Amino acid sequence: MSDGWSNEELKAAVEFYVEMQRKERAGQPIAKKQYYRKLAQRFGRSEKAFEHRMQNISYILSLMGRSWLTGLKPAKNVDADVADQIEKLFTQLDGQKLVAVAAFEIAVREGVRQKTLAKPNGNPSPKARRIAITQFQRDTAVKAWVLRQAGEVCECCEQPAPFNGADGLPYLELHYVRQLAEGGADTVSNAVALCPNCHREIHHGANAQALTAWLYDNVARLLRD
Ligand SMILES: [Zn+2]
Ligand SMILES: [Zn+2]
Structure with a gap:
């Protein structure tokens, strides 16, 4: 461009x-x-x-x-x-x-x-900088309920969580199907439990939209708002 x-x-x-x-x-x-x-x-x-x-x-x-x-x-x-x-x-x-x-x-x-990329020196002491960011206040009960509902299985790929967290529980992440930053609600009808792989893909993947559509079609509690 x-x-x-x-x-x-x-x-x-x-x-x-x-x-x-x-x-x-x-x-x-x-x-x-x-x-x-x-x-x-x-x-x-x-x-x-x-x-x-x-x-x-x-x-x-x-x-x-x-x-x-x-x-x-x-x-x-x-x-x-x-x-x-x-x-x-x-x-x-x-x-x-x-x-x-x-x-x-x-x-x-x-x-x-780039065809040739020299090995970078990096920075042994990267500079830190304070920034102000927006954080949404979320209800722990929503996440707890969705995780319980999912059990050990990702609600997207329907595979077991790939590892256990340090707490010994199957590791799944909460995802808001319509993101909070886009006006989504902090409710169980807008949230799913995903494995880290699916979670990354639904945010950054080429097939993100297809995955979201699949969730709406297959996770019965989800509502489009
Ligand atoms: Zn998955
Ligand atoms: Zn997410």
Whole structure:
């Protein structure tokens, strides 16, 4: 993607993206092309450029572990600094402060792709920095109930938990099918117990949406809200 996108352009793209997500959640049809056209007219860029930017947004959301829009397949060619701006726009829009990950992960992937990658020295004493982040207050009873319900089995792959925790219990993690950061509820009808593998995949995997759809279809207590 070429540089030179203003923050205003990125902000407008993110706002439309969120609007499309809201529509998708409500089961309303989304005329994606109309959004691209509006943006193209407003900023004098091609519709195609905005379509691609929207796919970049899907990619950034997948790095953030957030859900992305069906039909807007993540496209990874986005600069780290643009990704950082887009991630910040999301946190501003949500009124939440989350740990920034997109720019770091994009730089990592650029490194992985390089033909020759010198062995780095790293840093024996990495600098720490204090940040303020948003944390949702959750009900322990919801997690306890869901873990009990799942027993020893991941509710996604239906395989036994891969190991026991230090407490001797099968290790499963709680996942909110609609994430709290996206307005999801802290209720048992929005939560599942997953093995760490499925949990990572449902946040970051290419098939994240299919896994979520599978959960809604197969875990009877789940409700779409
Ligand atoms: Zn699993
Ligand atoms: Zn989760």
